[in-house]
Amino acid sequence: MTTYNRPSYLERAVHSVLNQTYDNIELVVVDDHSETPASETLSEIDLSGLAADQCVRHEENQGANAARNTGIDAASGEYIAFLDDDDRWVPEKIERQVAAFRDGPDELGAVYTGLKTEQGDGFNESIPPEIDIDLTKALLCENVVGSLSVFMVRADLAAKVRLDERFPCWADLEWYINLSRHAEFERIPDPLVIYESDSHNRLTTDIKKKQAGYDLFVEEFSPVAKEYGSLFYRKMRGWAAYRLGASAYYRGFYSRARQYLTLAVVMYPLESSFFILFVASLGGKPVHKTVRYVRS
Known part of the structure; x- marks a missing residue:
């Protein structure tokens, strides 16, 4: 989980990790040099339910992609899931993605889900389309996977194919394309991530x-x-x-x-x-x- 200057969002996101139905989770929070250190926010949260946790702080702001690479390097799990600090996971997300990996072929490198966007008092669901052509070809035109918060990848693949830190945006799409040239993806057609459309300071603005x-x-x-x-x-x-x-x-x-x-x-x-x-x-x-x- 990468974070920068959004302690209230960070707290909610962390609680969505703690509420997962899958128990064996290591939480790695990468603080991209927030004015209020993320460690202070985390100190107010009981993380004892996790298998492990750590907070890594950059000495200067390096951007979201550098922070994600830092998190990949720090993680020790077999799979890596990403969560932007202003998004949340629904409780069964990680359990279902791990199950997809366990049941999938050896060539499976990534599993992604749908999401629901929180707008005022309601939600709009967004389910990634079923792709019946070459996934790399589809991704070259459109991001048919979604944000990194819906994404889980094998740790060995993430270590091999790095996020390009030059990209100030579209880095997720760039990464998906390169990953898709090395491994298969699997889609879970259910909204397992909550995206808050009116959160502040998103890169996309x-x-x-x-x-x-x-x-x-x-x-x-x-x-x-x-x-x-x-x-x-x-x-x-x-x-x-x-x-x-x-x-x-x-x-x-x-x-x-x-x-x-x-x-x-x-x-x-x-x-x-x-x-x-x-x-x-x-x-x-x-x-x-x-x-x-x-x-x-």
Whole structure:
């Protein structure tokens, strides 16, 4: 579990670990140099129900991906599960993922679940789609796995394939693609993670980080996409541009949104969702407000 400057969220997340129906859990909290050390928050929580626990603190802020790699290095278990400090696990999550590993083939390297998003007084469930094609190929276009909080990976595989610390965002997708080239994934189609949509300081809110992630993603995976042919390469580029354009649009950066949504349509005009959001972006803020009103 990585944490930075969110002690109240950290406490709730830790309690969701303590409430797991699977007993043999080691909790590794990596404090990415919070103003209030995470160890102070943890000192107020009874961790005696865990098999082991430790808190590792960075001497300076290094970012979420470096913190995750630190946690991987510190962990001693056979499997590693991730939990962002502002997410929570439902009680049976770890038990079900471990069971999937135990029952799965030797080639199984990762197990992931669905999630439910907490919005006000209710929840919206999100179940990852069933993938009947090459998973690497699917991931090159879309994150069909989800956030790292739904993810469990074999420790030996995580030690071999590292998170790329250059990525300020999209690092989970980058990692999934590289992991999928070494091992099989299994999906549990149930929402076993709670995601709080209005939590503060999520990486996904920074459009500059999205831009940097986009640039790195295209640089790293263009050669991989070309292995599937020129048309698929254009599809991958279109989806990458669409993700960045959509992020810009929903955060009110309409000029930048139009730039990348135009690129998405040009690269892969066969995807209707690219064109629909591009048209919406032409209307700027008035159309965006109307869309939000209709959705609500």
